[in-house]
Amino acid sequence: MNLQLLTLHHAVSAFLAYEAELLDGRDFHGWLDLFEEDGVYWVPTSRDQADMKNQVSIMAEDKALLGLRVERLGHPHAYSIEPYPATVHLVGNITVREENGQIVARSKLIVEELREDRPTRWGGSVTHTLRRRGDGFGIVLKRVDLIQAGGTFTPISIPL
């Protein structure tokens, strides 16, 4: 790995850790700001899912729609998250490559959620497509391929 790529890997890793920190700290507006204006948040229902139109998604949200989700997360009567669970987003196994002027980061994600003493765990592979923005990055696409996708779910009330 050359020094340039090493530096990029380090910067992207720090960015992903920062994103996880925003989510666990419930700074959802801060998280929304990480998305580019044309950014998309996508949790498909299967690993080989190619598009959002012909197959249903767990979440398939552009910034406007994600904005609605973030607003609701702050609502005092959003019962599925009242009380809001304690969460840990753990990001690891990060690989980074640059192609066509965009940065593609792949990582593994485990989310531990604890609500009223009841634990829930989500896990999967994440692909971030990033664009350089000032000193940092903006999210063009965050795709979360859950190992639970296609199975029998309990509600997913938090952003993954």
Added chain:
Amino acid sequence: MNDQPGNFNIDIADVARDEGMGARAYTDPVIFDLEMERIFRRAWIFVGHESQVRKPGDFCRTRMGVDEVLLVRQQDGSLRVLSNACTHRGTRLCAGSSGSAISFVCPYHAWAFGLDGKLKFVPDVQSYPASFTISDPSLGLKSAPRVESYRGFVFASLAPDGPALTDFLGPMTDAIDNLVDRAPGGEIEIAGGSFRVRYPGNWKLHHENANDTVHPSFVHESSVSTANKSKVDPDPRLIDRGQTKGMMASNGLTPKDWNAIELNGMAQGHSFMGGFYKAGLLSRQTEDEVMRTYREALEATHGVQKAADILGMDRFNNLVWPTLNVNAQFHQIRVVHPVSVNETILEGYCFRLAGAPDEIFHRAVRFLGALVSPASMIFSDDLEIFGRVQRGLESGVLPRLDSRRGIEKDAPAGEDCSYRSTTSSELPIRSQLRAWREWMIAQ
């Protein structure tokens, strides 16, 4: 299967009184077992859509109550519903949710069954006594004695006798007709994936909630007010063209609206909501380019008047008791699967309409995601409430739920034994309760 579960010393008529169901109907495992016996092993249960099993050998795994079954397309094109348990040691035969087979071979000792469920092969058969014959029908997979399709919607009953399917469905055939008639090509197919979501509550809570007109303003307040405050316009550049926001806002019903919605409940336990368009609660969709193309295709098939009638059907949440919900306008169904007294799985599916523009299907896919995804901003609050009801009832403090809202205004509404209420009412809950009582009492 026990034909005489006579050891249940429960006064069903007292548990299910019109004014409200006894709490134990939601918490007592003995009552749950009795429901499996008397409702789920007797009544017509929705087991799938014909488009899921098109060719001979195609199968689809589903449940009738707690019984896991396979819906199988036979060589002659007919349908069978087989128990998914080997007759040797009870091993689950098919672990996959669907597929195509020429026979079902048990993974344990390789007993093999034909598509019709008959036993075809047993290894080392010479070691069995003479009384053991492979052709013995009792060694075949248990097969539902009655399987019928109503316009592609397949129902099965584990009882040899009972009401005919169309009598059981009653006026709910109209909802299925309407959904199928919406396809300019005359056919619909399940497509676009599905959702399966589990909630920690009794199965009855889902249908009791679906046509309850008062809860949306409260349970869904967080999504209603978020949508109403949002400045997002239904911009065609958006992924969903503002569809999700509209769905979130539509739950913002006022007390005046509660009293404008017509509620229809049937003796069979079915119900639906009507009067949304008539009362102006929903405006008929402003016709965009996609809808215009679609309407024209439908008019070419049915003529202008019939096409208008089909698109104008003013009925929502057509609940086919005990487990199916048909939302014809949005090309969706939902299916309830009881797992145990306090655990339920819900499935959501959408349809592709033959001959309709692709975008019509894309909207159905989007609707399913917005409403039945485990991450739905609407549905997740319903599921939360089901869990809270279950926890409250399990605490044992409340002996009976209260379903008296509108009880004095249930008015007979026609020869099909249905009731209608044009005031805020728990009529749909009472319809379900009465059907439950009837099936549970019948020996």
